[in-house]
Amino acid sequence: TGKCYHTFRGHSAEIVCLSFNPQSTLLATGSMDTTAKLWDLEKGEEVATLNGHSAEIIALSFNTTGDRIITGSFDHTVAVWDVGTGREQNCLIKMPTNNNATVNSKAAMQCLCLCVQLWDAVTGTHIATLAGHSKEVLDVCFDYAGQRIATASADGSARVYNAGTKQCIAKLEGHE
Numbered sequence: 001t002g003k004c005y006h007t008f009r010g011h012s013a014e015i016v017c018l019s020f021n022p023q024s025t026l027l028a029t030g031s032m033d034t035t036a037k038l039w040d041l042e043k044g045e046e047v048a049t050l051n052g053h054s055a056e057i058i059a060l061s062f063n064t065t066g067d068r069i070i071t072g073s074f075d076h077t078v079a080v081w082d083v084g085t086g087r088e089q090n091c092l093i094k095m096p097t098n099n100n101a102t103v104n105s106k107a108a109m110q111c112l113c114l115c116v117q118l119w120d121a122v123t124g125t126h127i128a129t130l131a132g133h134s135k136e137v138l139d140v141c142f143d144y145a146g147q148r149i150a151t152a153s154a155d156g157s158a159r160v161y162n163a164g165t166k167q168c169i170a171k172l173e174g175h176e
Helices: none
Strands: 017-021 028-032 037-040 045-050 055-064 067-072 079-084 088-094 101-103 108-111 116-119 126-130 137-142 148-153 158-162 168-172
Touching: 017 067, 028 055, 116 148
Parallel strands: 017 055
Antiparallel strands: 017 028, 028 037, 037 045, 055 067, 067 079, 079 088, 101 108, 108 116, 116 126, 137 148, 148 158, 158 168
């Protein structure tokens, strides 16, 4: 219908990322104000503010069950939060401050380089490096089943990797 049900206000700076939980009952927003907020979509109210990052939150997403949310920040950390309590569960990755990197919500990190670093979201241990692009990797995502990882690059290509074997299973070319 195009009707706006709620306008969410509460961040003190721009909202740069957002994500629905799998049940579509919550919306998470990440902001330049260094916080993420959880919003009840039915009531139109703030449920929790996730405080802990010291720089802008640039990526966030819920896990497949919706009980955890992961945030990535320009402070070079990735954090896992409990959705029910709004408390930080752990800090997954502490990036070197000279590394120009962003993180995607499943603990895959793309550097402004030619590779993607894959991390275990529970233990924080490095799993694999996915390589193959000839220019910077600009985005990365998992499929809904968690079995494939797709990467997009400034070289005009996308690649699809098997999440289990970490092998490239498709090279998608055609963009200039």
